[in-house]
Amino acid sequence: MPEWLEQILRELQGSPLGDAVRTTPFMYATLESLHILGIALLVGPAFAFDLRLLGVGRRLVPVTKAARYLLPVSHLGLAITVLTGISLFSAQAVGVAGSGAAPWKLGLLLVAGLNVLIFHRGVYPRVDEWAEAARTPIPARVSAVVSMTTWTGVIFAGRFLAYV
Numbered sequence: 320m321p322e323w324l325e326q327i328l329r330e331l332q333g334s335p336l337g338d339a340v341r342t343t344p345f346m347y348a349t350l351e352s353l354h355i356l357g358i359a360l361l362v363g364p365a366f367a368f369d370l371r372l373l374g375v376g377r378r379l380v381p382v383t384k385a386a387r388y389l390l391p392v393s394h395l396g397l398a399i400t401v402l403t404g405i406s407l408f409s410a411q412a413v414g415v416a417g418s419g420a421a422p423w424k425l426g427l428l429l430v431a432g433l434n435v436l437i438f439h440r441g442v443y444p445r446v447d448e449w450a451e452a453a454r455t456p457i458p459a460r461v462s463a464v465v466s467m468t469t470w471t472g473v474i475f476a477g478r479f480l481a482y483v
């Protein structure tokens with residue numbers, strides 16, 4: 320790890336946030352539990368929506384209705400996961416960043432985020448043309464598969480942070 324990065328991570332670790340997460344009784348375990356709750360709220364609705372993009376439940380619910388119901392919950396889950404993730408990270412930034420799983424988690428998070436952005440900007444704006452179609456367009460299906468794959472990868476990398 321380059322010297323300048325280690326310096327920044329050490330400062331984060333020594334910050335009031337890092338100190339509080341490390342030294343307050345049960346704080347780390349509480350944040351980990353909230354991190355998992357955030358993941359459930361993020362990944363559960365996201366997968367349900369991705370499955371709808373792949374055609375599951377197409378006779379029951381139009382894509383637009385599924386999006387309006389599921390995506391705000393998923394966005395709330397992402398906010399909880401990111402806030403708790405940064406707090407957990409601050410407690411032992413140097414150690415976690417040194418894990419072999421850290422580049423995977425960061426890289427997959429970036430791909431997952433980029434996929435969300437491309438979907439919202441490039442695919443979803445024309446949803447009225449295919450909301451109730453028998454087959455969703457290929458870009459929507461690709462987006463669903465990329466989403467399910469990358470979020471699964473982030474979960475694996477997150478769990479592996481503690482072991483590799």
Ligand code: HEM
Nearest residue numbers: 351358400401404405407408415470473474477478480481
């Ligand atoms: C800015 C975003 C994030 C940061 C900084 C972050 C950071 C962390 C940290 C520091 C840990 C604790 C590792 C340990 O205790 O050894 C962790 C655990 C974990 N993270 Fe994240 N995380 C983020 C987002 C996410 C997302 C979006 C997911 C899943 C979709 C995720 C999945 C996990 C999992 C499954 C664990 C293991 C939980 C456990 O074993 O208790 N993380 N994360």
